[in-house]
Amino acid sequence: MKSSVTVSGGGIIGNYIASRLANNNIESLVVEKSDGNNNQTENIRTLTLNSYSKKLLDDIGIKIPCAEIKTIKVFEGEGSGKIDFRAEEIDEDNLSYVVFFNELQNLLQQKVLEKTLFRSEIKKITKKDSEEISEVYISNDKTIETKFIAGCDGRNSNVAKLAEYTEMTGDYNQTAITFTASCCLEDKHAAYQIFSDKGIFAIMPLPSNIGDSTHTVVWSVDNEKLDNQNIEQYVNEYMSYFEGKLSSEIKVNSSILSFKLFNHHFKNYVSGSTVLIGDAAHSIHPLAGQGINLGFADADAFCEEIINGFEKSINIDQRLVLKRYEVRRKNMNLLMLKSMDFFVNLFNSNNLYLKLLRNIGLSRVNKTQFLKKFFISHASGKNKI
Numbered sequence: 001m002k003s004s005v006t007v008s009g010g011g012i013i014g015n016y017i018a019s020r021l022a023n024n025n026i027e028s029l030v031v032e033k034s035d036g037n038n039n040q041t042e043n044i045r046t047l048t049l050n051s052y053s054k055k056l057l058d059d060i061g062i063k064i065p066c067a068e069i070k071t072i073k074v075f076e077g078e079g080s081g082k083i084d085f086r087a088e089e090i091d092e093d094n095l096s097y098v099v100f101f102n103e104l105q106n107l108l109q110q111k112v113l114e115k116t117l118f119r120s121e122i123k124k125i126t127k128k129d130s131e132e133i134s135e136v137y138i139s140n141d142k143t144i145e146t147k148f149i150a151g152c153d154g155r156n157s158n159v160a161k162l163a164e165y166t167e168m169t170g171d172y173n174q175t176a177i178t179f180t181a182s183c184c185l186e187d188k189h190a191a192y193q194i195f196s197d198k199g200i201f202a203i204m205p206l207p208s209n210i211g212d213s214t215h216t217v218v219w220s221v222d223n224e225k226l227d228n229q230n231i232e233q234y235v236n237e238y239m240s241y242f243e244g245k246l247s248s249e250i251k252v253n254s255s256i257l258s259f260k261l262f263n264h265h266f267k268n269y270v271s272g273s274t275v276l277i278g279d280a281a282h283s284i285h286p287l288a289g290q291g292i293n294l295g296f297a298d299a300d301a302f303c304e305e306i307i308n309g310f311e312k313s314i315n316i317d318q319r320l321v322l323k324r325y326e327v328r329r330k331n332m333n334l335l336m337l338k339s340m341d342f343f344v345n346l347f348n349s350n351n352l353y354l355k356l357l358r359n360i361g362l363s364r365v366n367k368t369q370f371l372k373k374f375f376i377s378h379a380s381g382k383n384k385i
């Protein structure tokens with residue numbers, strides 16, 4: 001088999017890349033480990049797309065039901081600090097869009113079904129000759145001759161292992177708990193986020209086809225708080241605290257999923273003909289809902305460089321294309337990762353001075369238009385991340 005780009009991992013980012021390249025007449029093949037059957041899993045996990053990610057999807061013809069977020073209300077559970085972000089402050093209609101993970105994954109998968117080799121995995125990568133062609137050996141005794149190998153295979157990237165990238169990791173010592181719940185919040189287009197010693201609790205509306213009262217919850221809790229009880233017990237015990245803060249009953253109406261939270265980042269994103277993109281290259285705390293948006297920003301930069309490269313010459317300069325991608329994305333992602341670590345530590349601390357600082361800080365930023373606009377424009381995707 002031959003293909004200009006071989007994508008390892010048919011997740012949201014890998015499938016987006018294959019679809020966008022196909023629209024520009026660039027051949028790719030997707031090597032996906034799973035059998036591709038996402039229909040059996042309950043619709044629980046959600047993603048928050050910023051307007052830039054949404055536009056990238058619109059451009060390749062993906063229309064997905066979404067809940068529009070026009071306001072984000074953040075407050076300190078124990079103190080008086082609070083901040084609101086409103087779309088109108090940056091002259092936009094919406095700040096972000098909540099979609100179901102499975103629905104987006106299915107729509108993108110459909111687009112690239114014929115290019116996907118399911119139940120497959122890359123076993124070995126060798127250089128073929130001086131023309132920058134690699135041979136990719138995959139699990140079912142097939143070989144692909146390819147120019148670029150895009151590692152979009154998530155947190156434990158196989159491509160990163162095969163090409164021996166150097167990884168930096170950190171443990172947030174937290175678990176993200178997520179489920180859907182019915183409740184009655186006053187603002188139908190608001191996302192609420194509460195920072196407290198019971199965890200960071202975010203609740204957002206779901207696409208309207210699910211019903212107005214159903215919301216998604218993403219709740220990050222310190223692992224040590226979960227040591228002596230199971231997750232269901234923890235949710236039952238502390239939900240009333242957030243019900244009080246939000247003045248509404250919150251009733252869990254799905255299974256409860258949980259994920260251990262780590263961050264990771266690679267020293268380089270490029271090695272030979274391989275490149276790391278999306279969660280394969282980096283992962284961050286879900287606190288600001290930016291994980292998938294960083295992945296889309298990576299995918300956009302990678303596709304742009306590949307498309308520009310092929311437009312200039314059929315003998316695309318592999319090293320230049322990949323280096324340009326790395327330069328565009330690495331520092332931006334690292335900045336986001338470090339900022340998220342700073343926020344997690346700040347809001348996790350029981351130090352009295354830090355508690356005071358975050359209370360004053362939230363309220364001050366709330367009153368400072370210039371700083372607010374800066375934060376909102378970046379988080380909403382109005383300014384590229």
Ligand SMILES: Cc1cc2nc3c(=O)[nH]c(=O)nc-3n(C[C@H](O)[C@H](O)[C@H](O)COP(=O)(O)OP(=O)(O)OC[C@H]3O[C@@H](n4cnc5c(N)ncnc54)[C@H](O)[C@@H]3O)c2cc1C
Pocket residue numbers: 008009010011012013014031032033034046047048049120121122152153154155156157158176177178218259277278279280286288289290291292293294295
């Ligand atoms: C609880 C939680 C809530 C989150 N909420 C948000 C949110 O609100 N907003 C947001 O932006 N982000 C959120 N994220 C992060 C977001 O889910 C990820 O950033 C995103 O899914 C990454 O997409 P990806 O395609 O890069 O990787 P993945 O989704 O990990 O996809 C990787 C793909 O590669 C395949 N694969 C794995 N290994 C191999 C292999 N060896 N060979 C071939 N294929 C392989 C997998 O089967 C999968 O299909 C959240 C994460 C968590 C844990």
